[in-house]
Amino acid sequence: MVGIITYGAYIPRYRIKLEEIARVWGDNAHDITSGLGVKEKSVPDLDEDTATMAVEAARNALKRRDVDREAIGAIYVGSESHPYAVKPTACTVGEAIAATPNMTAADYEFACKAGTAGIQACMGLVGSGMIKYGVAIGSDVAQGAPSDALEYTAAAGGAAFIIGKDDPIAELHHTVSFTTDTPDFWRREGQSYPRHGGRFTGEPGYFKHTMGAVNLLFDQIDKSPKDYDYAVFHQPNAKFPQKVAKMLGFTPEQIRPGLVVPRLGNTYSGASMIGLAATLDIAKAGDRIFVASFGSGAGSDAFDIEVTDHIESDLINRKAAPSVEDLLKNPIYLDYALYARHKGKIVMQE
Template sequence: MKVGIVSYGAYVPRYRIKLEEIAAVWGDDAKSIIGGLKVNEKSVPGLDEDAITIAVEAARNAINRGNVDVSRLGAIYCGSESHPYAVKPTSTIVAAAVEAEPNLTAADFEFACKAGTAAIQTCMGLVGAGMIDIGLAIGSDVSQGAPGDALEYTAAAGGAAYIIGSSDLTAVIEDTFSFTTDTPDFWRREGMPYPEHGGRFTGEPGYFKHVTSAATGLMDKIGTKPSDYDYAVFHQPNGKFPQNVARKLGFTPEQIKAGLVVPRLGNTYSGSCMIGLAAILDQAVEGDRIFMTAFGSGAGSDAFSITVTDKIEEIRDAGPKVEELLQNPIYMDYATYAKHKGKIKV
């Protein structure tokens, strides 16, 4: 049975802060930070936006784009590291907001930045096993970075939703492959407002080891090579890592260009790779092959091999494209940003 993407949708809040603005507050050298991270600005949630509202907006965009009958949904999984409730599933609120039937299974996932792709894999399994007709997999975050911490330069807000099924596919997911280890490169303890991380340790033993292992694992498994793909997208904690890992694996800058949204968006954690994939689908044509590898600290990577079908032409324009979501930003200063991020208490 072929399993894949029936429809997709993304959502990005309108607010942005430029990295210069953050650097000015902390006395950092903006030029060297922007040059090092290859990120110019990042998205900021509205005062009334969180991982749930972003998940709902992305899910509604996916449903409307594909004109999907929500009564077919048999599963809803939301991946995030910023679920507003510690106990009370985001996915139940999403289910009500998209008017899904109560006869479905739902749960929240957490795996740093790859919880959303884990949700896609779970839906693939349920669809492939014939347990459900279609499933909704979401990656959504309003990620946190402590004031003055390196993460503050990139931790952004956004999400993407994918409807996974076995018929009427916009893109076929040929296979997926994961690589998981116990690597403490980044974590947040219960009740703590901001995550901790291992600085440079997040790079080689974290991001690069897991992304390359999952990516090569998948290509070995299905017998493909980088040149077989038209597009590639890797998790984007900054602009540098995905470009370096792409080069290391043998992908060209041209292959990753369409999905590299991080310079204008920042790291949307669970939404990162999935928004990148949405940006690629926004411009891909029938027969295009896409290679995607997500990374979540802790640590693990999920790789996917995807082929676009002719249905893309039918649904592409029926929802907001990532490029449209990135347009008309409202820029804010650090004080307003701090208010939006709940860093100011009254």
């Protein structure tokens, strides 16, 4: 069975509180934080970008389990904020983790679900026998124009999953996708910040596609929310995943471990993948995990995952790399001016 061999996450230590952003733009901080369910968001350091965070997440995955670098046959990095318009982030990751050059590598882009699309590609390549291991990463330095609604949640972080057949710690039983041409969110070539369709973000964006993928998967494998111990949904804010979970019949207890957005913000391509990493941090053998990502534009990927006995064996040491909870601790808070510098909203003159 194809599954997750190991995993890792990375979140910068810097944070900004939403009330600080609201202070600058004269907004009502209480209404914003209560409306979004987010208190603060992560901010990259001055020398961090999608590539460096993807590398750190992949290195943390390899700290937990020794994987033969010569056997890595594919690396896919999903992001909305690749450092280069023309130069793959995946190649940088491969070089940084000393992977073999005898591999395929590519950057994926599908708004916030590009990372889970990478997982699906690795599942297919591993399952067909074309490669032994594949690395799928979701990493983003999410962008939001100053004073735009997106600025309140656009965060930074990522997670990496190595896919293979050798004693996986979590089996990937089944996956489906639900995709339409719904322009709820976009950024044209050359534009610094994305734009959004306002009321279209929820419906017909997030909820239609998430529900579509979830119900399609349930129909194909004859499962329901009661068959799972945990569930992870894309989390652009705290309200959407809790609402869709309730609509589908999942309980607050099932989604709580993976709901990291209140202290993290929306890491776009990293959002559902960091939520899955947080869930694997505390999962036990036999646990069943449901995952549904969402990417504007629009589409959703859903996964049926079962944790195996190997997660509690000597094959992997989860404590060898920081957990998501560890990465969320001891933040360094910035004021808006420093935040704007870190995000490149203002730059120093040479």
